[in-house]
Amino acid sequence: xxxxxxxxxxxxxxxxxxxxxxxxxxxxxxxxxxxxxxxxxxxxxxxxxxxxxxxxxxxxxxxxxxxxxxxxxxxxxxxxxxxxxxxxxxxxxxxxxxxxxxxxxxxxxxxxxxxxxxxxxxxxxxxxxxxxxxxxxxxxxxxxxxxxxxxxxxxxxxxxxxxxxxxxxxxxxxxxxxxxxxxxxxxxxxxxxxxxxxxxxxxxxxxxxxxxxxxxxxxxxxxxxx
Amino acid sequence: xxxxxxxxxxxxxxxxxxxxxxxxxxxxxxxxxxxxxxxxxxxxxxxxxxxxxxxxxxxxxxxxxxxxxxxxxxxxxxxxxxxxxxxxxxxxxxxxxxxxxxxxxxxxxxxxxxxxxxxxxxxxxxxxxxxxxx
Numbered sequence: 238x239x240x241x242x243x244x245x246x247x248x249x250x251x252x253x254x255x256x257x258x259x260x261x262x263x264x265x266x267x268x269x270x271x272x273x274x275x276x277x278x279x280x281x282x283x284x285x286x287x288x289x290x291x292x293x294x295x296x297x298x299x300x301x302x303x304x305x306x307x308x309x310x311x312x313x314x315x316x317x318x319x320x321x322x323x324x325x326x327x328x329x330x331x332x333x334x335x336x337x338x339x340x341x342x343x344x345x346x347x348x349x350x351x352x353x354x355x356x357x358x359x360x361x362x363x364x365x366x367x368x369x370x371x372x373x374x375x376x377x378x379x380x381x382x383x384x385x386x387x388x389x390x391x392x393x394x395x396x397x398x399x400x401x402x403x404x405x406x407x408x409x410x411x412x413x414x415x416x417x418x419x420x421x422x423x424x425x426x427x428x429x430x431x432x433x434x435x436x437x438x439x440x441x442x443x444x445x446x447x448x449x450x451x452x453x454x455x456x457x458x459x460x461x462x463x
Numbered sequence: 464x465x466x467x468x469x470x471x472x473x474x475x476x477x478x479x480x481x482x483x484x485x486x487x488x489x490x491x492x493x494x495x496x497x498x499x500x501x502x503x504x505x506x507x508x509x510x511x512x513x514x515x516x517x518x519x520x521x522x523x524x525x526x527x528x529x530x531x532x533x534x535x536x537x538x539x540x541x542x543x544x545x546x547x548x549x550x551x552x553x554x555x556x557x558x559x560x561x562x563x564x565x566x567x568x569x570x571x572x573x574x575x576x577x578x579x580x581x582x583x584x585x586x587x588x589x590x591x592x593x594x595x596x597x
Contacts, residue, residue, distance in 0.1 A: 240562075241564075375555050375556065375557060376558065377531060377558065378529070378530045378531030378532070378533070378557055378558045379530070379531055380555075383524075383529050383556055383557040384553065384555030384556045386517045386518075386520060386521045386553070386556075393514055394514050394515065394517065394518035395466070396510075396511060396514055399465060399466055399511070400508055400510075400511070409466065412464075412465075412466055412467075413464055413466070413467045414466055414467050414470065415467055415470045415471070417470075421474075421477075421478065422474070422478055423478065423481070423482075424478055424479065424481070424482040440487070441485045441486075441487050441488070443481070443482050443485075444481045444482070445481050445482070445484035445485045445526070445527075446481060446484065446526045446527075449477075449481065449525070449526050453474055454470035454471060454473060454474050
């Protein structure tokens with residue numbers, strides 16, 4: 238499954254690299270860096286012509302055809318405070334749908350897109366690698382037994398030594414740590430008191446496993462000897 | 464403070480796991496990514512992160528119980544090390560996924576469509592398992 242993909246092939250989007258930070262594509266990200274072109278046409282979605290929109294839609298379709306199971310990032314980008322208009326067109330499915338460069342039926346439209354778009358660019362898809370296997374039962378929670386994490390070498394906690402920078406090592410006793418003596422913090426459950434129907438009766442308390450009674454890692458109070 | 468911060472992180476992961484495992488919640492939130500983008504290159508180190516994730520797994524499954532339907536899938540982030548570094552980690556464990564990222568759009572200039580497609584196919588083996596099941 239692929240999450241968080243977009244139509245972006247560069248970093249021209251507003252504030253993508255941080256608020257007030259520019260783009261690598263046009264060289265504004267750091268002083269003296271190369272510019273590969275202007276970000277302006279990429280950001281100027283209101284003036285995308287029909288060819289541009291058609292190419293963008295093809296790009297969306299081939300990515301969907303390749304990825305098979307995915308979610309696009311993202312449905313919608315907030316409007317710019319300065320202009321009151323949508324920004325970052327490569328990241329907004331809603332804008333793309335409205336303007337005609339995003340597929341209307343992502344479940345069915347991408348079928349065969351790699352082959353048909355590829356052939357238009359003179360790229361032949363000679364074979365497609367599809368994952369043909371099955372998941373092992375432990376991967377999907379269907380096994381009879383599961384690996385117990387070994388406590389000997391390989392995975393051990395707490396670690397016997399902790400590495401610092403410059404390859405320095407510290408034994409656990411010499412670095413700060415918490416004692417597992419506190420009371421747990423439980424996530425609160427929302428109180429459903431709306432007067433509209435239907436109502437909901439809250440039956441959960443935020444803590445599923447009542448046998449989980451270990452202490453909370455917390456600061457242990459120490460006497461300060463004078 | 465690295466180890467102490469790891470203990471605090473265990474506290475948080477534990478509380479969230481307890482909440483997500485409740486019958487009314489678990490079908491709404493089927494997966495819990497326990498730690499987003501731990502920075503291995505900057506300083507945590509692969510050994511420490513794997514030791515920590517093994518401890519997190521033990522804690523999470525002690526809470527949820529084992530097997531499908533018992534609490535969330537546990538997802539861990541690859542620490543920017545790539546999928547091959549995690550191939551043999553926690554094999555045989557219950558519903559653990561690995562999340563990897565590809566940021567080529569940020570690192571390179573704009574490519575023509577066909578070369579981008581070729582680079583996509585180079586990645587096809589782990590793109591198909593971008594959330595890789597351990």
